[in-house]
Amino acid sequence: MRKILLTLLALLALPAFAYGKLRVVSTLPDFAWLAEQVGGDFVQVKSLARGSQDxxxxxxxxSYLVDLHRADILLLDGMQLEVGWLPPLLQQCGNGRIQPSAPGYVDLSQFIKPIEVPVGGVDRSMGDMHPMGNPHYHLDPYNMALIAEGIGGAFGKLDATHAAQYAANAEKTAEAMRALGAEVTAMLAPLKGEPVVTYHSTLDYFFLRFGFDIVGYIEPKAGIKPSPSSLMELEQRMKEKKAKLIISEAYQDLKTARRVADDTGAKLAVIPSYTGGAKGAETYPDLIRYIARSILEASSG
Ligand SMILES: [Zn+2]
Known part of the structure; x- marks a missing residue:
């Protein structure tokens, strides 16, 4: 396998900007979408993960190695979200331009304010999936506004010729993201303060932004499978808090989510949590509207 990969990479050894475009690789499709808005015709963007994947x-x-080998810039979520798969790829891709100390390595978490950062270090018994805080910040459109501006700056540094266009596109995109935030705030206003449960804490930035009350998770801790006793505790808490809404990412164990919904009389909304994760969620704004609509429908049904 390794030999084949090395041969592939040798064949693909191309100089930077071979096509006159900045080659952008993003770990997640949401940031790829954002990079396309900011980069316009001057960039060629590829996402490694698909929107339907955890x-x-x-x-x-x-093919990820090929993409990384060619990239001028790597956009990643950071906060150890990709720690299980990205580091070995980076080591093997043979591209110094996107290594952690290089200007082409852009950890997007630097542009947002993280939530759920463990206080006083990480206790391994708490699970170690979010040791630096919650990495799912993409579901808050206001975070995406900040990230658009950050991406504009990063593109401008690497491709100074088009820096002014990147900055202008970034500002326009940031404005669109804030408008999307305002639109969804209005959409979800009737549910302000609504108690909700999710599978994993993927939606926490979304819930905090739009005023929901997070009562609990089907997972007892990030990355830990539920047990009969953890589910009993959750169901008890849901009854106390009168939580009638469970929202789960489509790639989770929906059987368990359905059982909790049945036990508690709650409605279950299954949602795509990344751009492209479902039909009708092909762009980031469509994803956010899709999630908002699904929650509204579940709460009224
Ligand atoms: Zn997570």
């Missing part, structure tokens, strides 16, 4: 667990494909 980004904590992505099976690396040989």
């Amino acid at each position: 980004p904590h667990f992505v099976d690396p494909k040989p």
